[in-house]
Amino acid sequence: MPHSIHDLPALSAPEENSLYARVTWRLLPILVLCYIIAYxxxxxxxxAKLQMLHDLHFSEATYGLGAGIFFVGYCTFEVPGNLLLSRYGARRWLARIMVAWGIISxxxxFVRTPVSFYVLRCLLGIAEASLFPGIIFYxxxxxxxxxxxHILALFMAAQPVSGLIGSPLSGWIMQFLQGTGRLAGWQWLFLIEAFPAIVMGVVFHYCISDRIRDAHWLSEEQKQWLESRIDTESAHKQKHGSFLSILGSGRVWLLSLISFCSVMGLYGISFWLPSILRATGVQKPLAIGLLMTIPYGAAMVAMILFARSSDRTGERRWHLAVSTLMGGFGLIFSxxxxxxxxxALAGLTLATAGVFTSQPLFWNLPTAFLGGTAAAAGIAFINTMxxxxxxxxxxxxxxxVDxxxxxxxxxxxxxxxxLLGSALTFCVPASLVNTRPEATHTTEETRTTAT
Structure with missing residues (x-):
């Protein structure tokens, strides 16, 4: 069995692009759909806040704590969850995650008190822990x-797509199902939007291959060629010996801080965008949902364009810094x-496009130098922080607000x-994360240019 790409028949650029396109069409639709539902x-x-705060007499701080406490459970179980995924495989582990979070969502x-709200949000975080870093590692x-x-951007486009689809759907559910079956609109919202997660858990279990070697839909030669590309690249990556050594890496901590700054903006927008739009004078849930399709639609386009440009030029830092700047200045303008x-909507559109675009661009940085088990632990740790x-x-x-x-x-x-996260990006050495642009590849490397 060949162990090197040099031992395998050479693939032309169209042949290689066709092979990776086959992989993408097999994996990405399922992964994207799972993340749309998760997000x-x-x-x-x-x-739900637009109605449930009034119905349950919650304060803004109670809502904020409940929304955020999701990440207490999420962060606590993220690293061990990703290590278990590395050990037992993505198919079974991620399928379990989806079924569990669907039931909890x-x-x-049934929430009636702040405590029950906090408990369920924390359990939802525990259930979903390692989904995102697990897929990145996968x-x-x-x-x-x-x-x-480009692949990460396609996958993470699920975030704005979720808003693009979910915003008008959520607005319609809350506005037109209010009072049906003695349930409030926000109760119907949680019930209806939880069901797809359970269904996708079953689909994921039967339709996803754990690794290239398990892909029955690839020929033996195709498997060997794909594996050789990963093996060749992995040989040059930093492989930490233990999770404790991950904690001792200054680069990992720097990336964690950059991620922290970016995620501050991401969830500020995600959890407060409906409230910000209502504060401008828009009151009906469906109208708010329809307006929210504008920033989410812009974010989806920006994510793909920035990622294509970054892959084409091989430049990582400036693309990330500019997108994060867009987020900061957009929030100021709004x-x-x-x-x-x-x-205000124009500013929120710029902010949403920038913040969401920064997410897949950021993950080009740690995956550029972490490999093997270190990638599973490092990605999970950075995402946790x-x-x-x-x-x-x-x-x-x-x-x-209170x-x-x-x-x-x-x-x-x-x-x-x-803005701080944008500045910190330039503390990451360009030589560590940048790749050579397509136009400068050698003849052999041209056969492996990005689709």
Whole structure:
């Protein structure tokens, strides 16, 4: 059996592109659909807030704590969950995650007190822990670095797509099912949007291969060729010996801080966007949901364009820094014109496009130098540290809103973190994360250019 790409028949660029396209069409639709559902179940509480705070007599701080406490469970179980995924395989582990979080999300309709709200949100975080870093780690076993930026963007486009689809759907459910069967609109929201997760758990178990070697839909020669590309790249990656050595890596901590700053903005927007739009004078849930398709649609386009440009040029830092700057300045602009719906929406569109675009661009950095088991632990640790912002951001903004009766100070604070994250990006050595642009590849490397 050949162990090197040089021992295998050479593939032309069209042949290689066709092979990776086959892999992409087999894996990405399922992975994207799973993450659309996961992200919707994670942030639909932002829409439910429009009704449930009044019905349950919750304060803004109570909502913010409940929204953010998801990440306490999520972060606690993320690293061990990803290590277990590495050991037992993505198919069974991620299928279990989806079924569990679907059941817990549906149970949110029974919330009556702040404590029950906190408990269910924390359990939802535990159930979903390792889904996102698990899929990021899973994709590193299929795609080499020069292709990964575009693939990560396609996968993470699920975030804005979730908002694009889920916002009007959530608005319609809450507006037109209110009172049906003696359930409030927000209760129907949690019930209806939880069911797809359970279904996709079953689909994932039967339709996803754990690794290239298990892919029955590839020929033996195709498996060997794909494996050789991953093996060749892995030989040059940093492989830490233990999780403790991950904790001792300054680069890992720097990336964790950059991720923290970016996620502060991400979940500030995700959990508060409906409330910000309502504060401009838009009241009906369906109208708010329809308006939210604009920033989410812009984010989806920006993610793909930035990722293609980053892969084509091989440049990683400037693309990430510029997208994060867009997020910060967009939040500032939307806050300055908070009383004007059209202008505030324009600022929120720029902010949403920038913040969501920064997410897949960021993951090009750690996956460029972490490999093997170190990638499973390192990716999970960075994501865990970044997602502590998922707890801090909504709770902090909720506390500030209760204190000031306005979102202005909270949005400025989130903008500050985004601008800080943009600056910190340039502390990462370019030589560590940048790849050579396609145009400068040698003849042999040209055969492996990104689709």
């Amino acid at each position: 919707l179940d994670r942030v639909n509480v932002g829409f 549906a149970c949110t309709l 994709l590193t076993g299929w795609y080499p670095a020069r292709r990964r930026g 806050t300055l014109f908070a009383g004007h719906t059209a202008l 970044g997602n502590t912002a998922g707890f801090i951001s909504p709770y902090l903004v909720g506390w500030i 204190l000031t009766h306005h979102t202005t100070v909270g949005m400025y604070l989130l903008a500050f973190f985004l």
